[in-house]
Amino acid sequence: MLKTERLAYILHQVNLHNKVISADLSQQIDVSDDTIRRDLQQLADEGKIIKVHGGALSPSFHHGINTSQEVYAYRQKKIIAQKAVSLIEDGMFILTGGGTTIIELARSLPPSLHATFISGSIPVLFEYISHPNIEVIAIGEKVSKNSKITVGLEAISKIRELRADMCFLGINAINQQHGVSDNDWEVVQIKKAMIESANRLICLTISEKINSQQPIQVCDCSKIDTLITELPADDPLLQPYRHSGIQIL
Amino acid sequence: MLKTERLAYILHQVNLHNKVISADLSQQIDVSDDTIRRDLQQLADEGKIIKVHGGALSPSFHHGINTSQEVYAYRQKKIIAQKAVSLIEDGMFILTGGGTTIIELARSLPPSLHATFISGSIPVLFEYISHPNIEVIAIGEKVSKNSKITVGLEAISKIRELRADMCFLGINAINQQHGVSDNDWEVVQIKKAMIESANRLICLTISEKINSQQPIQVCDCSKIDTLITELPADDPLLQPYRHSGIQIL
């Protein structure tokens, strides 16, 4: 990876997350801490970022925009995203849905990753295209304004033509009895199709949504291969799911 | 391998992968590092690529670095977008391409407008979905990293199924002799399909690109119904086009 490329990537990350941690960057980009520090120093000299102990902040962050609530949910989703990223390997073919958790996943993909990502979510696609090495495939159709993903029969039949290694879904509700559920009929149709087209289903959700229910069922728990939350894998809240054979991360 | 051939190859690689590494090129083409360096220097002087330590990047990668230039172009594009918006009426079915000018158009749509917009450009779709009243249709397929629009046969055949009232295209070059031209083969295929599927073709461009040429032809001037630039309609630069029967705005 070229130095200029690296600087652009770091700046992108800073603007995206409002902060970066040196150790994370050096691990993601696979260079030494010193190199990252020098990069941050350079960007700071140019006024692009604000360097702090352990990393750097976005200059706009200095004006104190965000509320603590947002930061809280953000942290959880960041943790979930990082766990999810650890499952992805070079060369994989990956279906993803939409939602803020998946956006965070897209933002957390290490720059060295070479893989193919398929999605119908416009905001998620928007994140994918700024990644240097991944192939992006957009699922086309009418876009649902509500969920910002493409929906409809055409989209479903396109998904059916695929066979992906993994499918990452951000989910809105899950419980033992009814499995995964949601409240938008069109979105559920898409999710069902994605589940059928992937070898492995990985569900992402913040723990708040564990043991809740929505009107429309997406699939039951037996379809889920892996469940990722911000909690440690041995949290009691997750044990019932572990016992039904779901891998917990 | 001839020098001209080599330059074309390098430029193609840059546009394809968004970056090239000097050492890779010299090995692939089997010439010395110096030759490659001189080639990159020449292409950089011509503004085709951006030379960095160790290789070169696509000019589209320039986003995070330069802002002052973009603000200047921004004003022009804002004017163009506003002229374009005046053509759009409620209920229309509108095909649009990609590019910064079209993004500006998307941002300039009045909130009260009810119409249907179709595009394959991820950034443009991203703007459309935040509009309260328009219907959005995404064209799906592999996404070209360079242009950030969907490309490929599937996308083209989807476009062919449509019949739109108007097609708005941001163009990269236009002159009397060769009409509209561009430098990315895949993008040109998409543009051609869009032109064929619309009743009326409206081309948007900043005046800088008037009377310039790129390697690949998109269509000739007779196909254009309306041409919009930031200049007043009676500017002498535009008169030749007016005389060939194009409406100038």
Added chain:
DNA sequence: GTATATCTTGCATGAATTTGCGGTTTTTTG
């Protein structure tokens, strides 16, 4: 056809950039 001029390429040299490592200092945290 020959001679001249121009262009292109590879090589040598030296300067500049980039990067990782070890050792030291500073900051953070419990």
Added chain:
DNA sequence: CAAAAAACCGCAAATTCATGCAAGATATAC
């Protein structure tokens, strides 16, 4: 206060860059 983490400093190895120069290729003029 003490351990751990991060920052800083200088150095050395590797890579890349810039430049001049000479040999070969190509074009042009006579």
